[in-house]
Structures are given as structure tokens and as C-alpha cells.
Amino acid sequence: MDKEVAIVGCTQTKYEAEKIDLTISELVFEVVKKLHNDLGITNDDVGCVISGSNDFNDGRTIANMAIQDAVGSVRKSESRVSGDGAFAYVYGAMRVLSGEYDTVLVVSHSKCSEGDQNLINNSIFDPYYQRHLGLDQISSAGLMANMYMSKYGISEEQAAKVVVKNRKNATNNPYAHLQKEVSIEDVLNSPMLAYPLKELDFPPYSDGAVAMLLTNAENAKKFTDTPVWLKGYASCTDAYYLGHRTMTDLIGLEFAGKEAYKMAKIEDPVKDLDVAEVFEAFSTHELMIYEALGFCDKGEGGIFIDSGETQINGSIPVNPSGGVLSSNVAMANGLIRVAEIVSQLMGKAEDRQISDAKTGLAYGMNGICSQGNCVLIFGGE
Amino acid sequence: MGKKEKEFQIKWKTDLPYRYSIGKLAVKYFEELKNKKITGSKCPKCGKKYMPPRAVCADCFVEMTVEDMIELSPRGTLEGFTVVNYPFVDPNTGGMRPFPYGYGIFKLDGADTYMMHFVDETDHTKFKIGQRVEAVFKEKTEGDIYDIPYFRLIKEEE
Amino acid sequence: MIYEAVKMALDDAQMEPKDVDAILIGNMDHFEGINFSEMWCGIDAAPGYLKPVVKIATGGTTGSSLGICGYYNIASGFYKNILVVGWEKLNEGGATTGIITAFDPVWERPSLAGALGPLALMANIYAVKYGISSEQAAKVTVKNRRNAANNPFAHVQMPNITIDDVMNSQMISYPLRLHDCCPQSEGACALIYANEEETKKITDNPAWFKGVSTAHYYTFGCDDLMFDLPTAAIASKKIYKKLGIKDPVKDLDVAEIYEPTSWSELSWTESLGFCGRGEGGKLLDEGITQMSGELPVNPSGGVLSSNPIGATALVRFAEAAIQIMGRGGKRQIPDVETAMGMGFGGSLWTELAILGKDPKPLR
Amino acid sequence: MEGEKMNEELEKKVFRGRIKVPYKHTAGAYVEKFITEIGKNNKIMGVKCPKCNKVFVPPKMICFKCFEKMEEWVEVSKQGTVKGFTVISHSTPVLPLKPPFAYGIITLDGADTDFVHIINESDPKNLRVGMRVEAVFKEKPRKRILDIEYFKPI
Structure with a gap:
């Protein structure tokens, strides 16, 4: 990037699972205030605000209206990406x-606890051909997993x-929702939800x-000694139906991965990337992501997980934070991936730190089963 | 319109239930409301008095807690009004909202922000900006939003 | 419907779908009841397959947020060109119902009557404060709906509407009468943005972004009396300062503002600094905002003539661009060099863009 | 009693709201023809892209790969091959049938795209990728996608 x-x-x-004491606005205030305190800034130091949310999830049209006070955007510019x-x-980087x-x-x-996730996900489908069939995230995942497997x-x-x-990774992440290890048997014996996927193949709600502050090259050092830079970006949308x-x-x-690699001058992702945080909506989805991002060849996602290379001590650790399977915050998942990569590259990931992490990839997505894809590659100094 | 009716349409009724967290200040507000008391919150920094009570002072970016809550008067001054006289579906119920109804914006005595609520008058000539209004409580309050079904216009300060 | 707008825009720029770098969609989820509507329409009706598709949704400002986001997409150097599409099929859900769900479920929703309720309150406060008559407000409708008759895209076209027609129309929500209010429209608007280099390949008559400005406000609509739309004053002051505009009436050649009601145009021309407080009526009476005036406002007929929410504010930008390109046909204002488009929505937010004939870079 | 009391405390912290909105989605000519043909004539119709010649079922106006308007209607078979399936064993408020039942991704003979619908089989052991299925039509059509009641294995 120039x-x-x-x-x-x-x-x-x-x-x-449920932050029942906090309104959405209070929840957002908590992370924004913490960010101000961490960086030693006040609201006046913030130029503008971009938020990412979903109206159906928040049970509120124009969901960003609810958080104007909490992000400190009164009299300022705020805009919002729905997704x-x-x-x-x-958009913030732009x-x-x-x-x-x-x-x-x-x-x-996101407060997944406030709405009915099956109903919310069902409304993603068009009202003519698919919605009446009762499809949702879980059934589409079942179809996808079956075809892939x-x-x-x-x-x-x-x-x-x-x-x-x-x-297992989540047990090292103090922010993670589920912090209990499970065994292969636990997963295989958990109740079948949508064949071939079982309850533990799916994330919780x-x-x-999550909040972060972006700035330019001129100002970065005023805030931290270890800024993290955007090296590559691409976004790509798959067919709807x-x-x-x-x-x-x-x-x-x-498609998005290739573009982002080109921008970041990455030739061999397994070698050139030190860590990846991906939005895995269900277990086999992560295997499919390995293939799509070129961590392994097509069809070899299974062999690749067997090889242990994506473990925290492997050559390309994937989701050292525990990923979405441990904390599924719907619309915030993609930004959490970014935040986790930033912690890794800043060397602030504590117990889940990958040693010498210099380049990392974050993957966020929209819609059902990787419809809208966003690949971001970050680098330390 | 004829053409419109001929169009092939697929009907779909959205019915999404939500459990919105209301926050600690609102929990306290409704507890007080049960005793027919209206409360707001006061910013510990700038002193601005908010109604409804909330956790963040948007001007100072300072947090307000239950300790910062203050009692407000059930009376206030009308700043603007309208009589809603058109049909629409109320998303809270899925049915038509009954109309016409009076609707006003007013500032409760002691508050710095305004509130909007139903007013028990549907003739717009009976309203006057600057007029006094008062909250009408249900006889048996239950600590929910329906405890004040509407405000009434005070003819003269009684 | 979306395909129609997109196809027209692409044909106009003589572009193939494959030439488009990315797509921005603007639409409101709960209005049509489709979650992630961008996934559906971005691919089925716009050439979004295997391309970046992002959705922006900020209520009434959706169109302008979208228009402004498009500007940043190009200004940041991320993309060479981008297709920006806003749309709404309001009859499918109902705007009032949708808008109510934008407000706080506990404090605001039970008594709120969509957008018109608060707009009526604003009109009422404004009228009383400055002694503005219903007749003055009616003149706005007459001006805009007559203008609309020159705009083949406008929804409500009433070339012969009179002040009496407006004042005798049904009372919707005092003091708003039927003809004081915008209609509910269906429609789509598509624009193509490009960077300097790309633009040369597409047209020798582009409209350039000179600057954009946004001001947001409190979460709760009644934390302040908003009858004079404080955000319009904040946003316009910011952009005038940035571009060195001292007197908008002189320095702008045309303005497309987002007036959901006739009263709002009067009040908001004041907030935008076109005249002093309380002088909106006078501004109109003096003919300044008429087609032949010094600063024509809404030659397209404005929102009072067409209001497809997800597109409405983008249409303001589009109409500003059309005026600069000199492609306004019967609604063209002669010699437009600088034009302003305004979006309004959310909890009374304002978003502005100023476009110009001159490609001089910003700042 | 203890639990009830705790529930009461929790209930105080939330406001139970709903968003109930009736929608009428204008389906457009493509959906109309597709659904009407299913209901009236028990025929499944697709459209063909003039550029890539692919037949889309269900039909839509634009070929997303070529961005061409599709206008040529073709009837496809009621029978097809299962490309993938899942068996739903959890109950959710949106399901049209009582679980367990299956969803399938089905390539109808004569179509180039896949079609998602219900298969009336609840045991994964009786389902396999590559199996043949046939559409069963509803006796009393209600003008919606469920006018094909389900697909049955053949």
C-alpha cells in the first residue's frame, strides 16, 4: 500500500452468554471508555466514528442511533456499515x-442474547424461494458441511x-466466552443438530x-510504540442463492485471499503469515477456510488439521484466541479477529501470544456460509 | 392503483421477539415509578439533568450511575404538540395503532432534556405552547412503561 | 428495479459490469424485512458477484451516508471506481412502522408515530417561535411540486398545485397537512464514482466532490428541541469553512436539500445559513430559492415529490451532479459551478456534500 | 420458589419487545411465473442465460455471472439428483415441518444451478449424495415455494 x-x-x-445488566449503549461505552483510558486520550482526540452492526440483531432499525452517546459522536461525524x-x-481505514x-x-x-437467532437468520433468506422453507444458519451449515465432507x-x-x-486455545484468552476444553469424543457424542453437524460443531451465542483507534503514519507513534499496519485488503461476495x-x-x-496476498506481497501464506484469526461459523467451515486461503491444497483441509500446523505451536496458528467457536458475537466477530491480530502483532496477547508474530491475517464475513468475505493482512513495524 | 392490486405478492409477517436489556438506571427508574415518582440522572461533571436516566452524558463522555439519579417533577411545560391523524401499523403489536391521538414534547420541571408522550387531547386548538402538563398515573402502578399512560393538559395551575 | 438503475448508470458511463471495482448498497433492513439485503440485491440486480459489496444503512441519511462512503472509497485510493446504489420499495413494509423500530424500545417506541409525528412537533415549535404561517409552508410544496413537473423521474408531479390545494388538504398531524408531507415512493438510484485518472476515460463532463460533512446528535430525539435541526448548522459551518464559502447564497449555485415536510425546507434553509433565523419564509417569498432565484432549492422537486428512503438522500447528490453536468433538461439551472446535496435522518443527523465543476482537489 | 424469585429479578432488567411487521413483497414476473406454474400445472420452470446458456432454477432476471437479462423460459424435470443434504433434528420457530426432516441441494434434470428444498426423509442413513429424488406437489397450492411440498427419494 502506498x-x-x-x-x-x-x-x-x-x-x-448474556450481559443482562448492560444496554447495547452501555456495552459500547465500556469498550470505548477503556480505549480512551488505555491510550490516554479524550473524546476530543477522536476525529470520527465508524460502527458495524446489524439492525435485525439489535432489534432496532438504524442500530447506530442507539450508540451515538456511547461512541461520543454527538456533533461529530459517525457512519455505519450494516454488517x-x-x-x-x-471504512474506517478509508x-x-x-x-x-x-x-x-x-x-x-452485538447482543445475541436479545433476539431470536433462528428467526433473525431465517430473515436473511429471500422471501420468495427460500424463507418459507425455514432455512437458517444451522441448516445451511449442515448442507455445506455435508457437500464438502x-x-x-x-x-x-x-x-x-x-x-x-x-x-483449548480459548482457555488462554480471558475474553473468550466458552473456556472449557472439550475432547473429540465430546464433540462426536454431542446431540446432532443438522446432520452431519452436532451441537459442539457450532458456536455459542x-x-x-470491541473498539479500536485508527490513525495515519504521522500520528501513530504519539499513541503507541507498536502500531499495527494494514498491508493488504480484499473483499469479495459470493452468489446469494x-x-x-x-x-x-x-x-x-x-478470490479475496489471492487479492489480499498480492497487495501484501505474500507468496506462500503458510510461510509468510505468522498467525491467522478467521471467522469460522462451524467446525468444517474452518477446514474450508484453510483451503480457500491457500494454507493447504483443495480437499486437504482434513489432512491439514491432522498435521497440527494450525495449532498454537504450528507453522500457521489459526484462531489462537479460540475463534468464533468459543465466542460468537455475530456482527462483531470480524472486528474481534482484527483486534486479536493486533494484540498478537503488538506482542500483547499474553498467554495466547505467538512468539515473534510479525504478519497476521484476519478474516471477517457477512451473511450465510461465507457470502461476503473480507480478508485483511496486518504487519508490525 | 388497479395495476398494483394485480401484482403477485408474497405475504410475510415478521414477528421477532426481543429481550432488550434496559440498564441499571432504568431498573431503578421503574422501581421508583411504581411509587409514582419520576426520576432522571444528573451528570456528575456538567450537571445536566437527563430524562430518561441513562449511563452516559453525551456532552462530557462521563458515566452516570444509580447514585447520580434525581427526582423530577411529574409536571412540565409543553414545547410542541401535534395530533396524529393517520393510520399505520404499530410494530410493537403488529396491528393498527388507534388514532387520532394527541402527542406532545415537554420538559419536566427539574430536567434539562425533553420527553415526548401521549396527551389526552385530540383537538389541536386546545393545545398551547407554554402550557403546563402533568403525568397521569395508572391507579395501580406496576413499575413498567404503562404506569403513565398519558399526560394531561393543566388548564390553569391548580 | 435496481437492475434498471444500475444498467442505466453503467450504459451512461459506457462501462461493462466487469469494469466496476466495488459496489456499495444502501437500504434499510426492517423497512423491507430482509436481513442482509445487500447480499441478495448486490448480486442479483447489481454486478456484485465475486466483487466487494458493502451495505450502508443509516435511516433517512442512508443515501447520503452511502454517497459519502463512496467518496471515501475513491479518496482513500482503495478503488479506482465504484458503483453506488440506493433503493427502497416502501410499499412492501411501511415506512412509519419501520421508523418506529429505529427508536428506543422502552422510552420512545410506544408513543412514537414514525417520522411524521416528530416532524409535526418540529413544525409546530418552529411556526410558533417565528410566527410562520401555514401559507408560507404551503408555498414550499407549490414550488417543489411544480419543479417536479420538470423532472421525469419525480414521483408526485403537480404542475398546477396551488396554495389553497395544500391548505385544504387533509390534516395528517397538526400542523402538517397531506400536501405538506413527502410521499412514500419506490425507486432506485445508481451513481458511478471514479478517481481522476479513471474519470478521464469515462467522461469529459464529470461532477467533482469538493467536500463532505456529517454531524450527528444525541441518541434520544428529545434531548434537545430539534426544530431548527442543529446538526444542519454544525455540518454546514464545517463544510463552508473547509471550502472557504463565506456566503452560501452567493457561492452555491443550486442546493438539493432533504425536506421531508414543507416546514422543514423553511426551517432548514435557515440552519444551512441561506438566511437568518426565522427568515426562511422571507427567503422563499423573495424568490431566492425559486428556479429563477439566486440559489434555487430543489429544482428536482425534492423529497416532497419523491421519497424512496434508501435512495432519497443519494438522489440529492445525484441531482446536484446532474446540475453540474448540465444534464437537468427542463429542470436545469444555467451555469452551475457549485452545488450542494443534503441528507437528513437517524436521530436528526445531517450529511452534506458539495460538488463542483472544477476538479481542484479538496482543501 | 427461589427460582421464581430469581426470574422476577432478571425480568426487571429486560424489556420484552417485539418487532411485528406485515410485509407484502412484490414478487416480480419471474417469481410469479415460477410459483404459478408449480401450483397450476405442476411444472418447474427455469430461465436460460443468452450468453452462458446456463439454466437457472429457481429463475431470476439476471445471470449473476454474465449480468445479462434472461428471458428464455425452459421447463425442467421434476426429478433430480441430490448434491448435498442435511437432517434437521433441532426445533426452531421457523421450520415448516416438525423435525426431523431433511433439506437437500438438488440439481433438477435440465437445470444448471441447484435448488434447495425439503426431502421427506429423516434418517441420514437413507440419504446419500447422488441419490435421485422427485418433486411432490401440494394438492391445494397456496402460491408459495411450499407448493412443492417436498422431494421424495425414488
Whole structure:
């Protein structure tokens, strides 16, 4: 990239099943205030605000109206991307790169506990051909997993290994919602939800928020000694109707990954990336992501998890935070991935730190089964 | 309109239930409301008095807690009014909202912000800006939003 | 409907779908009842397959937030060009119902009557404070709906509407009468943005972004009496300062403002600094905002003539661009060099863009 | 009693709201023809892209790959091949049938895209990728996608 945009600070809430005492606005205030305190700034130091949220999830049209007070945007410019927080980050980065703002606050939040997730997910489907069928995230995941597994001969054990890895990683992450290890048997014996996927192949629903401050090259050092820079970005959308898509491969993600690698001058992702945080909506999804991002060849996601390379001590650790399978904050998931990569590259990831992490990848997505994909590559100094 | 009716339409009724957290200040507000008391919150920094009570003073970016809550008068001064006289579906119920109804914006004595609520008058000539209004409580309050079904216009300060 | 707008925009720029770098969609979820509507329409009706598709939704300001986001997409250097599409099919859900769900479920929703209720309160406070008559407000409708008759895209076209027609129309929400209010429209608006280099390839008559400005406000609509739309004053002061505009009436050649009611145009021309407080009526009476005036406001017919929410504010930007390009047909104002577009929505937010014929970079 | 008391405390912290909105979605000519043909004539119709010649089922106006308007209607078979399936064993408020039942991604003979619908089989052991299925039509059509009641294995 010619011009530079840095992330100089990130804050997250602890992710929980239900933050019943906090309104959405209070939840957002918590991370924004913490960010101010961490960076030693006041609201006056923030140029503008970009938020990422979803109206259906928040049970409120124009969901960003509810958080104006809490993000400190009264009399300021605030805008909002309707969708995953990773896209909000991109808009925030654009505002810095345009040269019009020195600092941009990016915020994303979700309280999955407030709404009925099946109903909310069902409304993603068009009202003519798909919605009456009663499809939702879980049934589409089942279809996708079945097609992928039968095409490439992936076993249920291999899928379960993803869950085991991520849930184990989560025990090192103080923010993670589920912090209890599970075994392959636990996953295989958990109740079947949508064949071939079982209860533990799916993430929980969590409440939480994440915030970060973006700035330009000129100002980055004022805030931190370890700013994290955007090196590559690409976004790509796959077909809408489930049957019109290649359900066995994440074509959209593959496309976005290649573009982002080109921008960041990454030739061999396994070698050149030190860590990846991806939005895995269900166990086999993570295996498909390995393939689409070129961590392994097509159809070898299963072999790749077997190889242990994506474990926290492997050559390309994936989701050292525990991923979405441990904390699923709907619209904030993508921005949480970014925040986790930032912690890794800043060397502030504590117990989940990957040693010498210099380059990291964050993947956020929108819609059902990787419809809208956003790949971001970050680098330390 | 004829053409419109011929169009092939798929009907769909959204019915999404939500459990919105209301926050600690609102919990306290409703506890007080049960005793027919209206409360707000006061910013510990700038002193601005908010109604409804909330956790963040948007001007100072300072947090307000239950300790910062203050009692407000059930009476206030009318700043603007309208009589809603058109049909629409109320998303809270899925049915039509009964109309016409009076509706006003007013400042409760002691508050710095305004509030909007139903007013028991549907003739717009009976309203006057600057007029006094008063909260009408249900006889048996239950500590919820329906405890004050509407405000009434005070003819003369009684 | 969206395909129609997109196809027209692409044909106009002589572009193939494959030439588009990215797509921005603007639409309100609960208005049509489709979650992630961008995934559906961005791919089925716009050439979004295997491309970046992002949705912006900020209520009434959706169109302008979208228009402004498009500007940043290009200004940041992320993309060479971008297709920006806003749309709404209001008859499918109902705007009033949708708008109510934008407000606080505990404190505001039970008594709120969509957008018109608060707009009526604003009109009422404004009228009383400055002694503005219903007749003066009616003149806005007459001006805009007559202007609309020159705009083939306008929804409500009433070339012969009179002040009496407005004043005798049904009382909707005192003091708003039927013809004081915007209609509910269906429609889509598509624009193509490009950077300097790309633009040269597409047209020798572009409209350039000179600057954008946004001001937001409190979460609760009644934390302040908003009858004079304070955000319009904040946002306009910011942008005038940035661009060195001292007197908007002189320095701007045309303005497309977001007037959901006739009263709002009067009050908001004041907030935008076109005249002093309480002088909105006078401004109109003096003919300044008429087609032939010094600063014509809403030659397209404005929101009072067409209001497809997700597109409405983008249409303001589009109409400003059309005026600069000199492609306004019967609604063209002669020699437009600088034009302003305004978006309004959310908890009374204002978003502005000033476009110009001159490609001089910002600042 | 203890639990009830705790519930009461929790209930105080939330406001139970709903968003209930009736929608009428104008379906457009493509959906209209597709659904009407199913209900009236028990025929499944697709449209063909003039550029890539792919037949889309269900039909839509634009080929998302070519961005071409599709206008040529073709009838496709009621039978097809299952490309993927899932068996739903959890109950949610949106399901049209009582679980367990299956969803399938089905390529109808003559179509180039896949079609998502219900398969009336609840045991994953009786389902496999590559199996053949046939549409069963509703006797009393209600002008919606469920006028194909389900697909049955053949």
C-alpha cells in the first residue's frame, strides 16, 4: 500500500452468554471508555466514528442511533456499515487514508442474547424461494458441511479437531466466552443438530463489543510504540442463492485471499503469515477456510488439521484466541479477529501470544456460509 | 392503483421477539415509578439533568450511575404538540395503532432534556405552547412503561 | 428495479459490469424485512458477484451516508471506481412502522408515530417561535411540486398545485397537512464514482466532490428541541469553512436539500445559513430559492415529490451532479459551478456534500 | 420458589419487545411465473442465460455471472439428483415441518444451478449424495415455494 494506516489500540469486553445488566449503549461505552483510558486520550482526540452492526440483531432499525452517546459522536461525524465489523474497519481505514481524518474510532457490537437467532437468520433468506422453507444458519451449515465432507472425504473426527483446538486455545484468552476444553469424543457424542453437524460443531451465542483507534503514519507513534499496519485488503461476495453457489469451496474467500496476498506481497501464506484469526461459523467451515486461503491444497483441509500446523505451536496458528467457536458475537466477530491480530502483532496477547508474530491475517464475513468475505493482512513495524 | 392490486405478492409477517436489556438506571427508574415518582440522572461533571436516566452524558463522555439519579417533577411545560391523524401499523403489536391521538414534547420541571408522550387531547386548538402538563398515573402502578399512560393538559395551575 | 438503475448508470458511463471495482448498497433492513439485503440485491440486480459489496444503512441519511462512503472509497485510493446504489420499495413494509423500530424500545417506541409525528412537533415549535404561517409552508410544496413537473423521474408531479390545494388538504398531524408531507415512493438510484485518472476515460463532463460533512446528535430525539435541526448548522459551518464559502447564497449555485415536510425546507434553509433565523419564509417569498432565484432549492422537486428512503438522500447528490453536468433538461439551472446535496435522518443527523465543476482537489 | 424469585429479578432488567411487521413483497414476473406454474400445472420452470446458456432454477432476471437479462423460459424435470443434504433434528420457530426432516441441494434434470428444498426423509442413513429424488406437489397450492411440498427419494 502506498499510504499507511495504523491501528494503535484495541479494547474488547469479556464475551458472555448474556450481559443482562448492560444496554447495547452501555456495552459500547465500556469498550470505548477503556480505549480512551488505555491510550490516554479524550473524546476530543477522536476525529470520527465508524460502527458495524446489524439492525435485525439489535432489534432496532438504524442500530447506530442507539450508540451515538456511547461512541461520543454527538456533533461529530459517525457512519455505519450494516454488517460485519471487519467491513467497518475497512471504512474506517478509508477515512484515514483519504487524509480527511487523523483519527477514526471503529466500534462493533452485538447482543445475541436479545433476539431470536433462528428467526433473525431465517430473515436473511429471500422471501420468495427460500424463507418459507425455514432455512437458517444451522441448516445451511449442515448442507455445506455435508457437500464438502462427501466431496473431499473429510471425517467427522477431523471436523471435531477444529473444535477441540479452538476450545483449548480459548482457555488462554480471558475474553473468550466458552473456556472449557472439550475432547473429540465430546464433540462426536454431542446431540446432532443438522446432520452431519452436532451441537459442539457450532458456536455459542455471545454478547460483547470491541473498539479500536485508527490513525495515519504521522500520528501513530504519539499513541503507541507498536502500531499495527494494514498491508493488504480484499473483499469479495459470493452468489446469494444457496443452490447457485459452489457449496464445496469458498470461491469468494479464495478470490479475496489471492487479492489480499498480492497487495501484501505474500507468496506462500503458510510461510509468510505468522498467525491467522478467521471467522469460522462451524467446525468444517474452518477446514474450508484453510483451503480457500491457500494454507493447504483443495480437499486437504482434513489432512491439514491432522498435521497440527494450525495449532498454537504450528507453522500457521489459526484462531489462537479460540475463534468464533468459543465466542460468537455475530456482527462483531470480524472486528474481534482484527483486534486479536493486533494484540498478537503488538506482542500483547499474553498467554495466547505467538512468539515473534510479525504478519497476521484476519478474516471477517457477512451473511450465510461465507457470502461476503473480507480478508485483511496486518504487519508490525 | 388497479395495476398494483394485480401484482403477485408474497405475504410475510415478521414477528421477532426481543429481550432488550434496559440498564441499571432504568431498573431503578421503574422501581421508583411504581411509587409514582419520576426520576432522571444528573451528570456528575456538567450537571445536566437527563430524562430518561441513562449511563452516559453525551456532552462530557462521563458515566452516570444509580447514585447520580434525581427526582423530577411529574409536571412540565409543553414545547410542541401535534395530533396524529393517520393510520399505520404499530410494530410493537403488529396491528393498527388507534388514532387520532394527541402527542406532545415537554420538559419536566427539574430536567434539562425533553420527553415526548401521549396527551389526552385530540383537538389541536386546545393545545398551547407554554402550557403546563402533568403525568397521569395508572391507579395501580406496576413499575413498567404503562404506569403513565398519558399526560394531561393543566388548564390553569391548580 | 435496481437492475434498471444500475444498467442505466453503467450504459451512461459506457462501462461493462466487469469494469466496476466495488459496489456499495444502501437500504434499510426492517423497512423491507430482509436481513442482509445487500447480499441478495448486490448480486442479483447489481454486478456484485465475486466483487466487494458493502451495505450502508443509516435511516433517512442512508443515501447520503452511502454517497459519502463512496467518496471515501475513491479518496482513500482503495478503488479506482465504484458503483453506488440506493433503493427502497416502501410499499412492501411501511415506512412509519419501520421508523418506529429505529427508536428506543422502552422510552420512545410506544408513543412514537414514525417520522411524521416528530416532524409535526418540529413544525409546530418552529411556526410558533417565528410566527410562520401555514401559507408560507404551503408555498414550499407549490414550488417543489411544480419543479417536479420538470423532472421525469419525480414521483408526485403537480404542475398546477396551488396554495389553497395544500391548505385544504387533509390534516395528517397538526400542523402538517397531506400536501405538506413527502410521499412514500419506490425507486432506485445508481451513481458511478471514479478517481481522476479513471474519470478521464469515462467522461469529459464529470461532477467533482469538493467536500463532505456529517454531524450527528444525541441518541434520544428529545434531548434537545430539534426544530431548527442543529446538526444542519454544525455540518454546514464545517463544510463552508473547509471550502472557504463565506456566503452560501452567493457561492452555491443550486442546493438539493432533504425536506421531508414543507416546514422543514423553511426551517432548514435557515440552519444551512441561506438566511437568518426565522427568515426562511422571507427567503422563499423573495424568490431566492425559486428556479429563477439566486440559489434555487430543489429544482428536482425534492423529497416532497419523491421519497424512496434508501435512495432519497443519494438522489440529492445525484441531482446536484446532474446540475453540474448540465444534464437537468427542463429542470436545469444555467451555469452551475457549485452545488450542494443534503441528507437528513437517524436521530436528526445531517450529511452534506458539495460538488463542483472544477476538479481542484479538496482543501 | 427461589427460582421464581430469581426470574422476577432478571425480568426487571429486560424489556420484552417485539418487532411485528406485515410485509407484502412484490414478487416480480419471474417469481410469479415460477410459483404459478408449480401450483397450476405442476411444472418447474427455469430461465436460460443468452450468453452462458446456463439454466437457472429457481429463475431470476439476471445471470449473476454474465449480468445479462434472461428471458428464455425452459421447463425442467421434476426429478433430480441430490448434491448435498442435511437432517434437521433441532426445533426452531421457523421450520415448516416438525423435525426431523431433511433439506437437500438438488440439481433438477435440465437445470444448471441447484435448488434447495425439503426431502421427506429423516434418517441420514437413507440419504446419500447422488441419490435421485422427485418433486411432490401440494394438492391445494397456496402460491408459495411450499407448493412443492417436498422431494421424495425414488
